[in-house]
Amino acid sequence: MHSFLELDQYEYVDSHQEEYVQTLRDWVAVESDSSDVLKRPDCHRMMDMTAEKLRAMGGKVELVDIGVQELPNGQTVDLPKVVTAQFGSDPSKQTVCVYGHVDVQPAKLEDGWATDPYNLTDIDGNLYGRGASDNKAPVLAWIHTVEAYQALKIDLPVNVKFIIEGMEETGSNGLDAMIMAQRDSFLSDVDYILISDCGWLSRRPALTYGTRGNCYFFAEVEGPKQDLHSGVYGGTVIEPMTDLIGILDTLISPSGKILIPGIREAVAPLSDEEWKMYQDIEFDIESYKSKIGVSQLMYNNKVDLLAHRWRYPTVTVHGIEGAFSAPGTKTVIPAKVIAKFSIRQVPNMDPAVVKKQVTDYLNSVFAKRKSPNKLKVTMVIGAKPWLADTKHPLYEAGKAAVKRVFNVEPDLIREGGTIPIAKTFEDVTGKSIIMLPIGGFDDGLHSQNEKMSRYNYIEGTKLFIAYLHEVAHLKKN
Amino acid sequence: MHSFLELDQYEYVDSHQEEYVQTLRDWVAVESDSSDVLKRPDCHRMMDMTAEKLRAMGGKVELVDIGVQELPNGQTVDLPKVVTAQFGSDPSKQTVCVYGHVDVQPAKLEDGWATDPYNLTDIDGNLYGRGASDNKAPVLAWIHTVEAYQALKIDLPVNVKFIIEGMEETGSNGLDAMIMAQRDSFLSDVDYILISDCGWLSRRPALTYGTRGNCYFFAEVEGPKQDLHSGVYGGTVIEPMTDLIGILDTLISPSGKILIPGIREAVAPLSDEEWKMYQDIEFDIESYKSKIGVSQLMYNNKVDLLAHRWRYPTVTVHGIEGAFSAPGTKTVIPAKVIAKFSIRQVPNMDPAVVKKQVTDYLNSVFAKRKSPNKLKVTMVIGAKPWLADTKHPLYEAGKAAVKRVFNVEPDLIREGGTIPIAKTFEDVTGKSIIMLPIGGFDDGLHSQNEKMSRYNYIEGTKLFIAYLHEVAHLKKN
Structure with a gap:
């Protein structure tokens, strides 16, 4: 059930939509392509902008030096620093840590983009730009979530930390070591890790419990x-x-x-239980085919197709x-x-x-x-790949939040793509992780004409607000 | 035997070496890459410069419109015009037509060039730059040959015509039709076609009698x-x-x-006669291997290797x-x-x-x-491939000219590469063709660090001067 406070927050989000879109436009304009060392200055700038945004909100922010990258020719270049931030430090509350990244895949207009990939362009409510969905809008949605509490002077129900990196698209170089180094400091009081670096499978919202490596x-x-x-x-x-x-x-x-x-x-091996779960997932092979524009897929039944994807x-x-x-x-x-x-x-x-x-x-x-x-x-x-237990209370909280904002049960899905750091967080901290996607199923990650819809960006922000309320009710570890 | 006039001409060539190098530098500076339609303005400029040079020498010059190129997307762009020029029209003399091209293969510094490919750079007597050997220096050497007659007020022993094109590197688009159209006009009084768009096989000068298509x-x-x-x-x-x-x-x-x-x-099939010819050619497999930097070739004997090359x-x-x-x-x-x-x-x-x-x-x-x-x-x-008769008087003239300038017998060789227009000249005009290379065996055509040596550029010009004297003695058809 929605609280009144929560409804005020949703209204606040709706009325700030244009501001949120403008911030996303500013972020997309930075060509933070981590695979190209010539773009490294843009990556550094992107981390500075992220830190600045969080600092302006009163967060306790650090730009953590994670060392250098060795190039094939033997030279070295600085890795983009990792931004950590903290809002609230009430020991009686749960503490969540949001992980995200603000680097992007390469993109050039001549690859076949209909619009300049670094100039966020709104066409019929879809915001086209490299990194819009992967992962700049989701990171901003989490930031706006905290802002929505602050603006309405509502106490954060949980302490919120951020770890935002700039090397995800090339394998999160340097982040593993940083996480290990901060296990007993920044990460020591974290109860749960929240990641929103993925997308839904259909128009139905989803919770993600596994990724491929x-x-x-x-x-x-x-x-x-x-x-x-x-x-x-x-x-x-x-x-x-x-x-x-x-x-x-x-x-x-x-x-x-x-x-x-x-x-x-x-x-x-594929278990019977898995097979049954796959059977129940909302997934239309025909629309999948038409979305990617092929007449025939590698497999022509839902279970085989999802299994080979995940x-x-x-x-x-x-x-x-x-x-x-x-x-x-x-x-x-x-x-x-x-x-x-x-x-x-x-x-x-x-x-x-x-x-x-x-x-x-x-x-x-x-x-x-x-x-x-x-x-x-x-x-x-x-x-490495990552796999979570879908029966964990974190996922129950996710189901409740989705139900409240979208009024449907989420699909429980896996992700064919890789969020390399999920496995590291799990191994190093021993804490549970949930992936809460807000990206659309047709966002075109890593492809031409990547986009984030206004609907997913805005309703996704509301989902995060609801999720923090839900997590606050979980029993503290 | 050298005539005194010819020795004066050689001296003239030697004393104008720096001027010749500077002209080559000006030509190499034009990025006349015919494979890239975005460089088409440079190709047009290159044709204009060529026409201007020949016109300044008093030639009867035309820039022949050969139409448009259709792009894969259905658009069209103008083809570079073909430059024709004529020096002398004495009906009692033989008439030769020099064919060459001033377009080049693509080249970028980041492909692995040691120097800017469009800034002719002299290192130890080698002139590095895209198009230096293929085919700008040889075209200039022919032009300087005519100049050397003019400057010393020596009558040209033959009438000299030029056909210089700007689409050779992508298949001489439009040239076939132009040659057919001019068969009974510009080409009607031509006795022989001379082409210098190739190189020697070793340090020994060579005459080329075949090319692959x-x-x-x-x-x-x-x-x-x-x-x-x-x-x-x-x-x-x-x-x-x-x-x-x-x-x-x-x-x-x-x-x-x-x-x-x-x-x-x-x-x-390979004939016994061919096999014997190949046996006699000066060719060192070890230096070939070391030049291209491989430890093993497709064949390890001279005849197989040359045969598979030619x-x-x-x-x-x-x-x-x-x-x-x-x-x-x-x-x-x-x-x-x-x-x-x-x-x-x-x-x-x-x-x-x-x-x-x-x-x-x-x-x-x-x-x-x-x-x-x-x-x-x-x-x-x-x-198509092209193959000439090595017993033709044109080749006898070539042997005599090489002997006079370099004091050796030339190798009779074929070319693995393609000069597509040779076959067309032969089919359309019915006239004989000789290929008189002056490029070095290690010029790196189409590769990084293409070069033309000062030695080949200057002695090659003398070879052309000697060749015109020789051709004048052939019986007029």
């Missing part, structure tokens, strides 16, 4: 000392690109079967660095080509084992080619 | 309507990149055998457009990927047949995958 590989084949004219040299050299294509073609079958020995064997591994080849990639024609034999591919991790896979399996397998496949070129396989990201 | 293909695989997050969607969609890698892997074996049915069968076809995969190609990591499933690959053409292959062989083969391989994605194979360049 990710092992990201570079496979580099190096041959001649420089690119060669393909007419002048073609036929006399063993081309690195031919070798690379040859080994990439052995990773996965046309029907989606992973061919690397040992990978499939490590996957936890709880089975998969291999994606993202692209090749060093080869000709522009429009037009170029008649060159590329001298050094680097394939980028990743394998999504699920229980009970272990990234360290996967690294060895992939490296050994590719080396053995490559050896059979008897090529004089050199293969180097490196794993640049190794993020 | 080139069929350049785009294989596009299209799946989802936009790029997808590989975590969120991976495992549920059949990925275009997996399909594309699968079909590319069926083009050529690790040992260099072309797997497309019908291609190898079309190749003219008179057998080969497949090169140049790269993939639409996939992730930047440094760093990006976790995306590319929605539409376009492989660029080419097959070098030799007698007796026919590009029209190759187009059908490749298209049918890839479609059949793709069909076996039962993928819902769409494959589209297009041939964007189809250039």
Whole structure:
């Protein structure tokens, strides 16, 4: 049931919608692409802006130095600092810690965006911009939640902490160590960790209880000392690109079967209970197909499809660095080509084992080619999967909050994507985690035309307000 | 034997070396990359500069409009005009027509150039810059040849015409039609065609009597309507990149055998005479290996190696457009990927047949995958090979000129690369063609750090001067 105070807060949120959208526009305008070291100054600026926002609200804010990133060429660059903040320190209250990130995936207009990816553009109530849904609007929604209490002079029902980072999109470099270092200080009084770095599965709100991990590989084949004219040299050299294509073609079958020995064997079997849960989830295969614009999926029934999205591994080849990639024609034999591919991790896979399996397998496949070129396989990201207990009171609180704001029962879902830090929080703090998504099912994360709808942004803020009220009623650990 | 006049000309060339280098610097500074339509204004400017240079020397110059280029999106852009020029019209003299091009391959500093590719840089007598050797310096050497006659008030021993184009690097779009249109006008009195768009095989000067052609293909695989997050969607969609890698892997074996049915069968068999010629050519496999920086080549004896460089076809995969190609990591499933690959053409292959062989083969391989994605194979360049008779008097003249300037016998060689227009000149005019290279064997055409040495640039100019004297002695057709 809504309290009167809560209804006042909802009204406050509704009447501040334009202000919230403007703040999101300011944040999206910062090209905080953590994968590109040339954009590092923007990442630093993004962390400063986040800290400034929280400081202006009276939070106890710190910009935590997490060291440097070593580049492949041996140089180092500063990692974006991590912002921590604290609102309230009443020992009689529960303490929640909201985790989020303000870095983004790469985006360029010429990738096929209808609008400038760094100029938030409102089209029919959808706010288009890189990072709008992943993860700037959800972070702002949590910030606005605290503001909505402050503005109406309502005591926060729980102490609220924030950990906001700027390297999530490339594997949260440096954050693990920072979390370990702060286990007995900043994190010592935290009861629950709240993460909103994901989305719903359909128009029905959802709570997320698992994510896949990710092992990201570079496979580099190096041959001649420089690119060669393909007419002048073609036929006399063993081309690195031919070798690379040859080994990439052995990773996965046309029907989606992973061919690397040992990978499939490590996957936890699908239980009857899981199978039944999947059966009950609201998910329309036809609308999924039409959303992504394909005539046929890898599986044509709901359970197989959801299972392969959430709880089975998969291999994606993202692209090749060093080869000709522009429009037009170029008649060159590329001298050094680097394939980028990743394998999504699920229980009970272990990234360290996967690294060895992939490296050994590719080396053995490559050896059979008897090529004089050199293969180097490196794993640049190794993020573990995460799985929560859906019967935990945190999830009961989530169900109640969703019911109150949206008047429906949430779907209990998993996430095919990776929030690498969930597993670390769990392992280091031993505290429970809930993922409370507010992103829409069609937000286009990591793709062209990423968006956040005004509806999800605003109603999502109300969900967070309701959730804090609910968490306050949980028994303190 | 040198005439006194000729020795004066050589002295003139030597004393004008710095001026020649400066002109080359001015030309290299123009980024006349014909493969990039955004650089088209530079291509137009390059043609204007070429026309201006020839006009200032008193040539009868025209900028011939050859129409427009249709882009994949249906738009059109103007093709660079073709420069024609004429010096002398004495009907009692032979008339030669020099063909060359002033467009270049793409080049960016970040591709691995040691110097700015568009700022000609002299390091130890080598002039580094995109287009320096391919083909700006040779074109200038021909222009300076005419100048050297004019400056010393020596009558040109032959009438000299020029056809200089700006689309060679992308298949000489529009030039075929222009040549056909001018067959009975500009080209009607031409006796011989001279082309210097190639290089020596070693430090020994060479005459070139054959080139390979080139069929350049785009294989596009299209799946989802936009790029997808590989975590969120991976495992549920059949990925275009997996399909594309699968079909590319069926083009050529690790040992260099072309797997497309019908291609190898079309190749003219190696004759005993050819085998013997190859045996006699100056070519050091070890220095070839060390120049390109590989420990092992596709073949380890001279004849096989030269044969596969010159008179057998080969497949090169140049790269993939639409996939992730930047440094760093990006976790995306590319929605539409376009492989660029080419097959070098030799007698007796026919590009029209190759187009059908490749298209049918890839479609059949793709069909076996039962993928819902769409494959589209297009041939964007189809250039025929060219082969001359080495016993023709033009080649005798060439041998004499090389002997006089360099005091050695030239190697008779073929070229692995393509000068698409050679075949057209031959077919349309019925006249004989000689290729007189002055580029060095290690000029790095189409690669990083392309260069032209001062030695080849200056001695090459003398070779052209000597050659015009020699051609004047041939019996007029």
